[in-house]
Amino acid sequence: MSAKYRLEITKGEEVRYVSHLDYMRSIERAVRRSKLPAAYSEGFNPHMKIAFASALSVGVASEAEYMDIELTHELDPAAMGEALARHLPPGIAVRRLRPVSARHAALMAVVNLAAYRISLPLPAAAAGPAREAVSRFNAAAAVPYIKENPKGKREIDVKTYVSEVSATATADGMELALAVRITPTGSIKPAEVLKVLVDNFALPADPDAALVTRTGLFVADGTSRISPLDI
Known part of the structure; x- marks a missing residue:
């Protein structure tokens, strides 16, 4: 009988600039090399x-990604994690894993919130104006933004997806923290939020110098956040 497992994994600095497709292929190679009895779909190909919860953009690292994998039969989770870890490249590590039942909904269907950290190099003199820019964004009732994709352009309200951004001073600049809602009709990338802060609220930062890290993916209901591994 087949068995389904859910894993919490990383996308570290070593693979920050790897595409999601190559990231996924690296994990699939590790599964094959570790001799795990992976299940395959039927058909010609x-x-x-x-399956993954949510794809990351190139240049974005992550402390907690989630994936589901189906095996042809059950394995001890600890042995499975050890076998896989021996063949994963630097930057990709298994933090936790556990078996889940076939009744568990797909990750993409339940994950609805993503938390990010944006590290910005800033001169000391820019700290005050940066905090003011973030405060103006937080105080705004609506923030229009023209979102572009292969299907064309459409105007969205950034506040639909990000209600607040927090700013913390660091030794070499500032760290922004934000939670982005993932909805059936869409979402927004942290890089797009940063662009809005720079263009619309005069945040004195260079978006190209920013380092974005996803710090978590969650199933949120408005009052609490739960890891996809804990549902």
């Missing part, structure tokens, strides 16, 4: 039954 069978593929490994593996």
